[in-house]
Amino acid sequence: MEVGNRYVSLKKYINGAPCESDLEIKTAALSLEPRKGSGDIIDAPGVGEVVASDIADYNKGDWVADHIGWQEYSVIHGGETMRKIETKEFPLSHHAGILGLSGFTAYVGFHHVCKPKKGDRVFVSAAAGSVGSLVGQYAKLAGCYTVGCVGSKKKVDMLKDKIGFDDAFNYRDEPDLKAALKRHFPDGIDIYFDNVGGEMLEAAVANMNCFGRIGICGAISDYTNSIRTGTFDTVDTIDKRITIQGFLVVDYVHIYKEFLKATVDYLHRGEIHAVEDISQGLESVPAAFVGLFHGDNTGRKLVQVIHH
Amino acid sequence: MEVGNRYVSLKKYINGAPCESDLEIKTAALSLEPRKGSGDIIDAPGVGEVVASDIADYNKGDWVADHIGWQEYSVIHGGETMRKIETKEFPLSHHAGILGLSGFTAYVGFHHVCKPKKGDRVFVSAAAGSVGSLVGQYAKLAGCYTVGCVGSKKKVDMLKDKIGFDDAFNYRDEPDLKAALKRHFPDGIDIYFDNVGGEMLEAAVANMNCFGRIGICGAISDYTNSIRTGTFDTVDTIDKRITIQGFLVVDYVHIYKEFLKATVDYLHRGEIHAVEDISQGLESVPAAFVGLFHGDNTGRKLVQVIHH
Numbered sequence A, B: 001m002e003v004g005n006r007y008v009s010l011k012k013y014i015n016g017a018p019c020e021s022d023l024e025i026k027t028a029a030l031s032l033e034p035r036k037g038s039g040d041i042i043d044a045p046g047v048g049e050v051v052a053s054d055i056a057d058y059n060k061g062d063w064v065a066d067h068i069g070w071q072e073y074s075v076i077h078g079g080e081t082m083r084k085i086e087t088k089e090f091p092l093s094h095h096a097g098i099l100g101l102s103g104f105t106a107y108v109g110f111h112h113v114c115k116p117k118k119g120d121r122v123f124v125s126a127a128a129g130s131v132g133s134l135v136g137q138y139a140k141l142a143g144c145y146t147v148g149c150v151g152s153k154k155k156v157d158m159l160k161d162k163i164g165f166d167d168a169f170n171y172r173d174e175p176d177l178k179a180a181l182k183r184h185f186p187d188g189i190d191i192y193f194d195n196v197g198g199e200m201l202e203a204a205v206a207n208m209n210c211f212g213r214i215g216i217c218g219a220i221s222d223y224t225n226s227i228r229t230g231t232f233d234t235v236d237t238i239d240k241r242i243t244i245q246g247f248l249v250v251d252y253v254h255i256y257k258e259f260l261k262a263t264v265d266y267l268h269r270g271e272i273h274a275v276e277d278i279s280q281g282l283e284s285v286p287a288a289f290v291g292l293f294h295g296d297n298t299g300r301k302l303v304q305v306i307h308h
Helices: A091-094 A099-113 A130-141 A153-162 A177-184 A198-207 A220-224 A234-239 A249-268 A282-292 B092-094 B101-113 B132-139 B153-162 B177-184 B200-206 B220-224 B232-239 B249-268 B282-292
Strands: A004-010 A023-029 A044-048 A062-067 A121-125 A147-150 A167-170 A189-194 A210-217 A244-245 A274-279 A300-304 B005-009 B024-027 B045-049 B063-068 B121-125 B145-150 B167-169 B190-195 B207-216 B243-246 B276-280 B300-304
Touching: A004 A282, A023 A249, A023 A282, A044 A091, A091 A274, A091 B232, A099 A130, A099 A189, A099 A210, A099 A249, A099 B190, A121 A130, A130 A147, A147 A153, A153 A167, A167 A177, A177 A198, A189 A198, A198 A210, A198 A234, A210 B232, A210 B282, A220 A244, A234 B005, A234 B200, A234 B207, A234 B243, A244 B232, A274 A282, A282 A300, B005 B282, B024 B282, B045 B092, B092 B300, B101 B132, B101 B190, B101 B207, B101 B249, B121 B132, B121 B200, B132 B145, B132 B190, B145 B153, B153 B167, B167 B177, B190 B200, B200 B207, B232 B243, B276 B282, B282 B300
Parallel strands: A121 A147, A121 A189, A147 A167, A189 A210, A210 A244, A274 A300, B121 B145, B121 B190, B145 B167, B190 B207, B207 B243, B276 B300
Antiparallel strands: A004 A023, A044 A062, A244 B243, B005 B024, B045 B063
16 A cells, blocks of 8 residues: 655755745655655654554554554554553544643643642743643642733733633733833732743742742744743842742652642533634645744644644 | 941942942941831841840840841841851851851752753862852762852862862853853753853753763853853754743742751751852942952852951
């Protein structure tokens, strides 16, 4: 059987924010060689349905989550690990978002890095993003006062009207981020969940309360220089005994079941919303990817490659 | 009884690094009013001997440690807390240094904030200072590889030859701090005990290992702009899961007895050295204070105000 497989390929090394012209769509016969030898296919996480399998435990129609690459078909070999999705009660897309890496990152970072207490005042940057939109909802469910920062009026409205943030603001309307945070947190910030770095982090440190905790999850500003570099105020950090911690979810696999149970329960009770932004077709991958660096997406950005 | 009391007073508000001319010596009749009403005397910690007392438990000849101010005589009232020094087996000066706030800060910051493991690679800035010189010694006693950064060749020699650092370097000889740390820590830094902030912190973050811990103790660069401001690299902080924590010893009073016992034991066994830099006479306070901001002191800077 020979199947034509379309995939996304990198034309040249990307320095800074990517452009759509850095990427191109190619077609090749689907190779049954191990993934590592698949040439120029870009590795990326995703979810899919098994169309053919000779591995025990994986049958046609099963749903799986894995690093499947930006392509229509992915060949996974027996020795490799692949997460099988046990239930089909939620849309497949949820397993690439709220029940996948985004949700797990939000849960671990908020609950296990930032360690919230009821009544804490929580600030989330990139709050309409895949992770930020969930951090804010976990924060509300934990009894925290929650304010998000985003890049458009539409996202401000979404946070406040759709997913229950107490307040939100558009950083593009704020010439002075420190003053903006002072206005939104007259009693100071207890937890800052940082998805952007740069001057937003600097402004948050200036507004933190004593024993404040900052979880460093993303650094979009450092990848793209989209906002000003931040200065690190060590005097504030000492005087207010601030803890700042970078984290990666790979260190928290022991929390995975706890996360999944809590989040599925919230979904069952309708207490948490998966915000998803789905483009159609493999050819939309370049625009979808580039858009992430400009804040085009609202919630988890996904591309549906195959209809079935 | 009227006693003339000499004290140090501030002539004007200090912005940035202080000058000797910002301070002056005055004389006034010793007032028995509570300290808060003592006017322009500068509050500062110190140790002293009781010369007269009508408070039970404090007798003539007793040693005490307290915020006694930059003055020859200090009036302490009964309702105020004052730490009585239980033993006279060590010089009085030790209780204002290795057995006082400096030692406690070093102990808490190293053991309870930075949480060392045997074999960790430890970097200490301002390593010839009152706190840094002790952090390095605690690190060596904990089985860590320890490198200090200082501001003179004399201090480099002191660290290596007198108090047992594995290595040390003079930051004034290093145009590129990141490269200097890379050279001294080819296998990376596990713990950075930061006494300076600024670009040194930035350089340390760039050289940290995964799960590295940074204790933020001092920020001399932020007080004085003596070294360049540091940029905070959030990408490194995430990828290497770095934890950065500011701390103040007031939050660790429950550790005080543990600290005192450990340090007294080290002193008894000759395993730790109190590095003290003692000036003579109240009139040396302005120069001693100003010198702190220029790295003039080696070890704990003290002024002996009274001879007896």
